[in-house]
Amino acid sequence: xxxxxxxxxxxxxxxxxxxxxxxxxxxxxxxxxxxxxxxxxxxxxxxxxxxxxxxxxxxxxxxxxxxxxxxxxxxxxxxxxxxxxxxxxxxxxxxxxxxxxxxxxxxxxxxxxxxxxxxxxxxxxxxxxxxxxxxxxxxxxxxxxxxxxxxxxxxxxxxxx
Amino acid sequence: xxxxxxxxxxxxxxxxxxxxxxxxxxxxxxxxxxxxxxxxxxxxxxxxxxxxxxxxxxxxxxxxxxxxxxxxxxxxxxxxxxxxxxxxxxxxxxxxxxxxxxxxxxxxxxxxxxxxxxxxxxxxxxxxxxxxxxxxxxxxxxxxxxxxxxxxxxxxxxxxxxxxxxxxxxxxxxxxxxxxxxxxxxxxxxxxxxxxxxxxxxxxxxxxxxxxxxxxxxxxxxxxxxxxxxxxxxxxxxxxxxxxxxxxxxxxxxxxxxxx
Ligand code: HEM
Ligand code: SF4
Ligand code: FES
Numbered sequence: 001x002x003x004x005x006x007x008x009x010x011x012x013x014x015x016x017x018x019x020x021x022x023x024x025x026x027x028x029x030x031x032x033x034x035x036x037x038x039x040x041x042x043x044x045x046x047x048x049x050x051x052x053x054x055x056x057x058x059x060x061x062x063x064x065x066x067x068x069x070x071x072x073x074x075x076x077x078x079x080x081x082x083x084x085x086x087x088x089x090x091x092x093x094x095x096x097x098x099x100x101x102x103x104x105x106x107x108x109x110x111x112x113x114x115x116x117x118x119x120x121x122x123x124x125x126x127x128x129x130x131x132x133x134x135x136x137x138x139x140x141x142x143x144x145x146x147x148x149x150x151x152x153x154x155x156x157x158x159x160x161x
Numbered sequence: 162x163x164x165x166x167x168x169x170x171x172x173x174x175x176x177x178x179x180x181x182x183x184x185x186x187x188x189x190x191x192x193x194x195x196x197x198x199x200x201x202x203x204x205x206x207x208x209x210x211x212x213x214x215x216x217x218x219x220x221x222x223x224x225x226x227x228x229x230x231x232x233x234x235x236x237x238x239x240x241x242x243x244x245x246x247x248x249x250x251x252x253x254x255x256x257x258x259x260x261x262x263x264x265x266x267x268x269x270x271x272x273x274x275x276x277x278x279x280x281x282x283x284x285x286x287x288x289x290x291x292x293x294x295x296x297x298x299x300x301x302x303x304x305x306x307x308x309x310x311x312x313x314x315x316x317x318x319x320x321x322x323x324x325x326x327x328x329x330x331x332x333x334x335x336x337x338x339x340x341x342x343x344x345x346x347x348x349x350x351x352x353x354x355x356x357x358x359x360x361x362x363x364x365x366x367x368x369x370x371x372x373x374x375x376x377x378x379x380x381x382x383x384x385x386x387x388x389x390x391x392x393x394x395x396x397x398x399x400x401x402x403x404x405x406x407x408x409x410x411x412x413x414x415x416x417x418x419x420x421x
Contacts, residue, residue, distance in 0.1 A: 030382060030383040030384065031378065031379075031381060031382050031383075032383065033381065033420060034383075035381075035382075035383055035385070035387035035388075036381055036387060036416065036417070036420060038387070039387045039413075040417075105390075108348075108388075109344065109345055109348055109388075109390070110348060111348070112348050112349045
């Protein structure tokens with residue numbers, strides 16, 4: 001990226017400086033504590049995610065038979081246990097909010113025009129709200145022993161097994 | 162403070178003498194400068210000059226040689242020529258430096274030396290950019306002592322420890338090398354930028370100043386300290402060797418302390 005150029009001659013240091021649709025004059029203050037809390041949230045959620053993500057990977061991929069044990073029944077069994085429901089729910093929300101805020105910040109860093117920023121963020125928030133809601137719904141409404149399923153695929157605790 | 166930038170080891174290049182005579186070695190260099198003249202063109206272009214320079218010369222001397230002997234229309238800012246005034250920050254071989262503090266012999270002379278205006282500020286002509294957005298954010302952080310006490314008849318005393326607390330950030334010469342090396346600033350110039358935060362730091366941590374809280378509030382802004390992504394470009398760019406990123410982190414901590 002080269003330095004943007006002025007395409008027409010302007011009075012130097014003019015107050016209405018604008019180059020290629022990018023305003024260089026500072027737009028005035030926009031004070032709020034939101035950015036401070038967002039910054040703090042990235043660090044705090046990051047620390048919690050280290051435990052949640054690596055705990056998740058350890059339990060799913062290393063413990064017992066490890067990755068070979070992962071199948072429908074394994075997932076069903078985990079989500080029948082309130083402990084793993086809460087674990088996965090917290091992991092889902094923290095990862096999604098952390099990731100969404102990270103992308104929001106990247107959009108602010110790279111999109112120069114306000115309208116571009118706005119629409120990219122609309123897309124981002126809609127997408128992440130969809131994933132958060134769908135994920136939450138699945139964790140709580142997941143039916144580990146659907147009626148009429150192939151018994152060999154069901155978890156060991158299902159009565160049809 | 163170590164700000165010497167070395168790209169190569171140019172051993173005593175071509176010695177111009179045959180006998181043991183003590184001559185200053187000369188180098189043949191190629192200087193490539195990003196040129197832009199709004200009166201005659203809409204796009205910037207590169208100009209190139211082969212020059213014979215001395216081993217003691219700096220990039221600024223090469224620019225002077227071009228301006229004084231080859232092309233008087235070449236435009237750049239410089240005043241002190243000794244790293245004090247902060248007017249000749251430019252992008253030299255892709256890095257922000259002061260032309261007057263960059264020795265030619267420390268650069269890779271096998272390739273042309275690339276000289277461009279600093280990024281993120283609108284170019285006015287050749288190497289001259291409009292510094293107004295930079296100074297706008299500088300003014301906003303109130304870079305002056307605020308003290309409502311009765312004016313003392315003498316000096317306002319301060320312990321050595323209190324003085325040392327902000328010593329690093331007193332060294333700033335407002336060259337804009339840091340702010341114009343910051344990718345967050347490049348986007349739209351709305352971020353306060355490292356230089357404004359460095360100069361706020363200089364007063365926030367000064368025991369004689371009483372407006373620290375106001376400055377912290379000013380920097381607790383959507384475009385304030387929280388936009389810093391700790392890329393360390395600013396610390397690398399600073400010709401005064403100021404620990405810019407560290408100063409920003411200290412201001413972040415102080416904002417927490419005052420806001421929570
Ligand atoms: C494993 C634990 C994790 C830790 C310790 C962690 C830590 C952090 C921290 C401290 C930041 C802020 C960086 C800055 O402000 O400059 C960040 C940014 C970010 N994180 Fe994470 N994170 C973790 C997991 C994740 C996950 C699971 C995702 C995806 C869902 C993610 C996506 C992002 C994104 C997109 C950013 C913004 C990128 C950037 O700042 O350049 N992180 N992370
Ligand atoms: S902090 Fe360093 S790089 Fe930034 S304006 Fe001051 S002297 Fe220049
Ligand atoms: S000319 Fe003054 S700092 Fe380089």
